[in-house]
Amino acid sequence: xxxxxxxxxxxxxxxxxxxxxxxxxxxxxxxxxxxxxxxxxxxxxxxxxxxxxxxxxxxxxxxxxxxxxxxxxxxxxxxxxxxxxxxxxxxxxxxxxxxxxxxxxxxxxxxxxxxxxxxxxxxxxxxxxxxxxxxxxxxxxxxxxxxxxxxxxxxxxxxxxxxxxxx
Amino acid sequence: xxxxxxxxxxxxxxxxxxxxxxxxxxxxxxxxxxxxxxxxxxxxxxxxxxxxxxxxxxxxxxxxxxxxxxxxxxxxxxxxxxxxxxxxxxxxxxxxxxxxxxxxxxxxxxxxxxxxxxxxxxxxxxx
Amino acid sequence: xxxxxxxxxxxxxxxxxxxxxxxxxxxxxxxxxxxxxxxxxxxxxxxxxxxxxxxxxxxxxxxxxxxxxxxxxxxxxxxxxxxxxxxxxxxxxxxxxxxxxxxxxxxxxxxxxxxxxxxxxxx
Numbered sequence: 001x002x003x004x005x006x007x008x009x010x011x012x013x014x015x016x017x018x019x020x021x022x023x024x025x026x027x028x029x030x031x032x033x034x035x036x037x038x039x040x041x042x043x044x045x046x047x048x049x050x051x052x053x054x055x056x057x058x059x060x061x062x063x064x065x066x067x068x069x070x071x072x073x074x075x076x077x078x079x080x081x082x083x084x085x086x087x088x089x090x091x092x093x094x095x096x097x098x099x100x101x102x103x104x105x106x107x108x109x110x111x112x113x114x115x116x117x118x119x120x121x122x123x124x125x126x127x128x129x130x131x132x133x134x135x136x137x138x139x140x141x142x143x144x145x146x147x148x149x150x151x152x153x154x155x156x157x158x159x160x161x162x163x164x165x166x167x
Numbered sequence: 168x169x170x171x172x173x174x175x176x177x178x179x180x181x182x183x184x185x186x187x188x189x190x191x192x193x194x195x196x197x198x199x200x201x202x203x204x205x206x207x208x209x210x211x212x213x214x215x216x217x218x219x220x221x222x223x224x225x226x227x228x229x230x231x232x233x234x235x236x237x238x239x240x241x242x243x244x245x246x247x248x249x250x251x252x253x254x255x256x257x258x259x260x261x262x263x264x265x266x267x268x269x270x271x272x273x274x275x276x277x278x279x280x281x282x283x284x285x286x287x288x289x290x291x292x293x294x
Numbered sequence: 295x296x297x298x299x300x301x302x303x304x305x306x307x308x309x310x311x312x313x314x315x316x317x318x319x320x321x322x323x324x325x326x327x328x329x330x331x332x333x334x335x336x337x338x339x340x341x342x343x344x345x346x347x348x349x350x351x352x353x354x355x356x357x358x359x360x361x362x363x364x365x366x367x368x369x370x371x372x373x374x375x376x377x378x379x380x381x382x383x384x385x386x387x388x389x390x391x392x393x394x395x396x397x398x399x400x401x402x403x404x405x406x407x408x409x410x411x412x413x414x415x416x417x
Contacts, residue, residue: 095199114251
C-alpha cells in the first residue's frame with residue numbers, strides 16, 4: 001500500500017520536473033520511480049498505514065485545518081508588521097517564555113503543532129522536550145492564549161485532525 | 168486588466184510585509200524578537216508574491232504555463248513547511264547560545280492603555 | 295507591467311541591502327544566520343521576478359526551487375553546527391548556564407515565567 005503511494009508521489013514529481021511527455025522520458029520516469037520506491041518505500045509513509053478511507057478523511061480534516069491556519073497567518077503577519085512599523089516598538093513588546101504540557105501522543109502531531117505555533121500571532125516554539133513545549137511569546141496577549149491549563153484552541157484542532165479528538 | 172490590478176495589489180501587499188520583516192529585523196531589541204519578525208513576515212509575503220506571479224503566468228494559458236504554475240505551488244508549499252522549521256532551528260541554537268534576553272526595562276504602570284486584564288492575570292499566575 | 299516588475303525587483307533588492315546591516319552588525323553569530331536566511335527567502339522571490347521580466351519563467355523557476363532548497367539546508371546546517379559548539383564556547387559560564395536551564399527557569403506548577411518584573415529571566 002505504501003509502495004503504491006510512494007510510486008505515485010515520485011512519478012508525479014518526475015512529470016512536473018521533466019515537463020516532457022514522450023515515451024522515452026516517461027519510461028525513464030517509471031524506471032527511476034520504481035527504483036526509488038523499491039529502495040525506500042517505508043520512509044515516506046510509515047509502515048503501519050491505516051485504511052485508505054481513514055487516510056482520506058484525515059487529509060480532508062487537514063485541509064479544513066489549513067483554512068483555519070491561513071487566517072491565523074494573515075493575522076500574525078499584520079500583527080508583526082504593525083509592531084515593526086510602529087513608532088516605538090519597544091513600548092509594545094513584552095517578551096516572555098512560557099511552558100505548557102501537551103496531550104498529543106504522536107511525533108507528527110507534535111511537529112504540526114510546533115510549526116503552527118510558529119506561524120500564529122506572536123509565538124515561536126523554542127524547544128520540545130518529550131511532551132513539554134517551550135514557547136517564546138512577544139507580547140503578554142499572545143502568551144495568554146497558550147498559557148492556560150486547558151488545551152488551547154490550536155491544540156484541540158491538531159488533536160481533532162490527527163487523533164480523533166473532539167473540536 | 169482585472170488580472171493586472173490583482174497582480175499589482177498582491178505584490179504591493181507582499182512588499183509591505185517584506186518591509187515589515189526588514190524593519191523588524193533592524194529595529195527589534197533582542198535576538199528572540201527578531202526571530203519573530205523573520206519567521207512570520209516572510210511566509211505571507213512570499214505567498215503574495217508567488218501568487219501574483221502565478222496569476223500573471225496563467226494569463227496566457229498553455230501546457231507549459233500550467234507546469235510552471237504547479238512548480239510555483241510547490242515552492243509555496245515548501246516555504247510553508249521549511250520556514251517555520253528553519254525559524255525553530257535558529258531560535259533553538261540561539262537559546263543554546265544563551266543569547267542575552269531583553270525584557271521590559273521596568274514594569275511601571277505607565278501604559279494604562281496597554282494594561283489589559285490578561286496582563287494582570289498573567290502576573291497572578293506567575294507569582 | 296514590465297516597469298512595475300522592475301520597480302518591485304529594485305525594492306526587494308533595497309530591502310535585502312537593509313537586511314545586510316543585520317548580517318554585518320549582528321551582535322551574535324545567530325543574528326547573522328537569521329539575516330542570511332531572510333535574504334535567501336527574498337532571493338527566491340527575486341529570481342522568479344527576474345524570470346518574469348526576462349519572459350523565461352520556466353527556466354528561472356527551477357533555479358528558484360533549487361535556491362529555496364539550498365537556503366533551507368544551509369540555515370539548518372549552520373544553526374545545528376553552532377548549536378553543537380555552543381557549550382564549548384560558553385564553557386566559562388557553565389554555572390550560569392545550568393542555573394538558567396529551562397527546568398530551573400520556570401517554577402514547577404506555574405505555567406508562566408519570565409514575566410515583566412523578571413524573577414525568572416534567562417539572563
